[in-house]
Amino acid sequence: MDKLSEILQQKFGHTSFREGQKEIIEQVIAGKDVVAILPTGMGKSLLYQLPAYFMKGAVVIVSPLLSLMQDQVEQLKMFGEKRVVAINSFLTYEQKEMVMSNLAMYKFIFTSPEMLQNKRFNCALSSISIAYIVADEAHCISQWGYDFRPDYLRISNWLDAFPEANVLALTATATQKVVDDIKGTLHMSNPFEFIHSLDRPTIAYEVQKADSQKEKEAWIMGRITTTNGPGILYTQSRKKAEYYAYELEKKGVKVAFYHAKLEQEDRVLVQQQFQQGDLDWICATNAFGMGIHKDNIRQIIHDHIPTSIASYMQEVGRAARDGKQSIASLIYTNSDVEQAFYVAMKDFPDETDIHAAFQSEEYQILLPETTFRILSYWKEILSEQETIALFHDIKKRKWLEIQKLFTLFQSELCIREQILNTFDEQLTTKPKNCCFNCSLDLQQLLTKREYQNLENIELNWFNRINELLRP
DNA sequence: GTGGAACACGACGACGTGTTCCACTGAGGTCGTT
Numbered sequence A: 001m002d003k004l005s006e007i008l009q010q011k012f013g014h015t016s017f018r019e020g021q022k023e024i025i026e027q028v029i030a031g032k033d034v035v036a037i038l039p040t041g042m043g044k045s046l047l048y049q050l051p052a053y054f055m056k057g058a059v060v061i062v063s064p065l066l067s068l069m070q071d072q073v074e075q076l077k078m079f080g081e082k083r084v085v086a087i088n089s090f091l092t093y094e095q096k097e098m099v100m101s102n103l104a105m106y107k108f109i110f111t112s113p114e115m116l117q118n119k120r121f122n123c124a125l126s127s128i129s130i131a132y133i134v135a136d137e138a139h140c141i142s143q144w145g146y147d148f149r150p151d152y153l154r155i156s157n158w159l160d161a162f163p164e165a166n167v168l169a170l171t172a173t174a175t176q177k178v179v180d181d182i183k184g185t186l187h188m189s190n191p192f193e194f195i196h197s198l199d200r201p202t203i204a205y206e207v208q209k210a211d212s213q214k215e216k217e218a219w220i221m222g223r224i225t226t227t228n229g230p231g232i233l234y235t236q237s238r239k240k241a242e243y244y245a246y247e248l249e250k251k252g253v254k255v256a257f258y259h260a261k262l263e264q265e266d267r268v269l270v271q272q273q274f275q276q277g278d279l280d281w282i283c284a285t286n287a288f289g290m291g292i293h294k295d296n297i298r299q300i301i302h303d304h305i306p307t308s309i310a311s312y313m314q315e316v317g318r319a320a321r322d323g324k325q326s327i328a329s330l331i332y333t334n335s336d337v338e339q340a341f342y343v344a345m346k347d348f349p350d351e352t353d354i355h356a357a358f359q360s361e362e363y364q365i366l367l368p369e370t371t372f373r374i375l376s377y378w379k380e381i382l383s384e385q386e387t388i389a390l391f392h393d394i395k396k397r398k399w400l401e402i403q404k405l406f407t408l409f410q411s412e413l414c415i416r417e418q419i420l421n422t423f424d425e426q427l428t429t430k431p432k433n434c435c436f437n438c439s440l441d442l443q444q445l446l447t448k449r450e451y452q453n454l455e456n457i458e459l460n461w462f463n464r465i466n467e468l469l470r471p
Numbered sequence B: 001g002t003g004g005a006a007c008a009c010g011a012c013g014a015c016g017t018g019t020t021c022c023a024c025t026g027a028g029g030t031c032g033t034t
Helices: A003-012 A021-029 A044-054 A066-078 A093-101 A119-126 A139-145 A151-159 A176-185 A213-226 A238-250 A264-276 A309-316 A336-345 A351-359 A361-366 A369-381 A384-410 A415-422 A454-469
Strands: A034-037 A058-062 A084-087 A108-111 A130-135 A166-171 A192-195 A203-209 A231-234 A255-258 A281-284 A299-302 A326-332
Touching: A003 A021, A003 A044, A021 A034, A021 A044, A021 A166, A021 A192, A034 A176, A044 A058, A044 A066, A044 A130, A044 A166, A066 A084, A066 A108, A084 A093, A093 A119, A139 A151, A139 A176, A139 A309, A151 A176, A166 A176, A203 A415, A213 A231, A213 A238, A213 A299, A213 A326, A238 A255, A238 A281, A255 A264, A299 A309, A309 A384, A309 A415, A326 A384, A336 A384, A351 A361, A351 A369, A351 A384, A361 A369, A369 A384, A384 A415
Parallel strands: A034 A166, A034 A192, A058 A108, A058 A130, A084 A108, A130 A166, A203 A326, A231 A281, A231 A299, A255 A281, A299 A326
Antiparallel strands: none
């Protein structure tokens, strides 16, 4: 048995590697930069965990969510690794000081892109030896960096302080544009690239067009109340997620809603209940998904046009992790394109905002928080004209992407094939249940289910009490 | 930009039609203060 397999068995209890894992791990150990695109459930964590045991120094893992960090810290501790810490706002000032003063003790250091801008933290990091740096869920660099969390783009400058460390970028879905963004931001020159096929033959694609919002709602309610989950209904707004959860609950469906405005404890609770099977459906915004461990999701429904093909695939990819047949359905109306564009654009500064922000600091403070944050970042590195040009470009790109997605859903060609082509991939074999435009046996795909309508039960009770009280 | 609700209007009263207004609209982390 070679050394890698030995550690795999000793530390992680696996007897063999999955496709691509060994190759990637070898490249990381050899000191190469690596971009690895692997579907959810293909063992991405192992790719950064295992090489650490062959290299001197610590591993810094940049993660987008606090919950994801906690999750991974716990997972490593379960494997018996004690030298692991997450440095983020969950720690008090005193705890942070304590960890930073003893940073050399740790093998795995999890942190957020925001934290990488902390001077005290950087000072501590520069005093220890770093083997390699990991960008987990690296698509966030491209997806969030430009218009939401500019600290993702600041990783670029931060990396200059660690020229010796190689970088490993991990994600489940990335178009060529996203890969280019990742490589650029992480200063990767000639990295080893492992790109697993994005095609998931056990996910069938269904697209439905509705003439009105009412028709759309009726279709969604009908589908969820007559067929089996577990499933996720992705809505475009928090309000809609709550509305559907409320309506479905009345029909007897075990359901909860999930979005960014939920308290942290409620989020954890909903997530756990769904994972344990106590809930059949989650009505959620795009906040739901990263770090969800559930293998048997059978249905993903979208009630809108997503803002990018990559995020659509991320969301759809949460189904069928157990390899069993599942279905991804999307229902839209013509006006949904405009809605998607509005949502994608609403925090972007317009030309007047950019001009005013470059003229006066006070004006910038009047802007919405996200807009202010984005502008502050670009003001540091670009001129006013360059910033205007940049946002013009980003807006145009977003609009084209949404349009492309809309055209794709409207087209009569194979949906699977078109999606794969967007990711520069060719479809080699069509599964039996491919898509709405090829072949789709809905009766086979969707198991019938009857729910007990709680509205009727309440009504019956109301009638019975009335009868009893009648003089 | 769209869609739905509310309102105005015509004309002997209810209701269809046109106009106006307003709601819709994601994602996370950190710091300092209460």
